[in-house]
Amino acid sequence: MSTLTKPNHIGRKISRIRELRDMKQEALAQALGTNQQAISAMENSETIEEERLVEVAKALGVSVEAIKNFSDEAAINYFNTFNESPNNYFGLNNCTxxxxxxxxxxxxxxxxxxxxxxxxxxxxxxxxxxxxxxx
Missing domain, CATH: 1.20.5 (Single alpha-helices involved in coiled-coils or other helix-helix interfaces)
Known part of the structure; x- marks a missing residue:
């Protein structure tokens, strides 16, 4: 299937972002006040309510737009830029x-x-x- 005909599967995007953040479904479920089965079902859904998407984005530490516009190719390109600028340390300033x-x-x-x-x-x-x- 070509990338042009792939549906905009929000659940898969959430799953990939969660995995890239090294977060388990249980951890996301706890952050959202639900259970792991609900997260699994959400990640298998092509669409998600906007309200829920805002909550998920907050729990993952990303914007709603980042989830909607996520692609594996863009993520790979993003991480490849770290080799180009040695002073850019990912995640060190995330701790508040x-x-x-x-x-x-x-x-x-x-x-x-x-x-x-x-x-x-x-x-x-x-x-x-x-x-x-x-x-």
């Missing part, structure tokens, strides 16, 4: 937060949860001791 800060936030959250759990257990022990003393 410090991963170590996020890790420390998670550690603090876990610490607070552990303290709450410990307090609940202590309260339970006190209550049981009180019941034993009453008998």
């Amino acid at each position: 937060f410090n991963p170590l800060d996020k890790l420390m936030e998670t550690v603090e959250e876990n610490k607070k949860l552990y303290e709450r759990l410990l307090k609940a257990e202590q309260d339970k022990i006190e209550y049981l001791e009180k019941l034993l003393k009453e008998k």
Whole structure:
């Protein structure tokens, strides 16, 4: 089939962009608040509602136009340009937060949860001791 007669299969384009971003269907599903089966069905669909396309584009970190205009040839050409300009490092400026800060936030959250759990257990022990003393 020639490229001129290929349908504009949005689902396949989403699939290819997701794969190029090294993202699994499960990760995209989580970002969209759905399940992997829904992502699989979406990637097999030729068309997708504009609202959903906006959500998918945001989750993939690309524009809606990038999805609509995506082609493997253009992607290959894009990546080949990195050999021509050594100062262009793909993806290094995509991170908008410090991963170590996020890790420390998670550690603090876990610490607070552990303290709450410990307090609940202590309260339970006190209550049981009180019941034993009453008998």
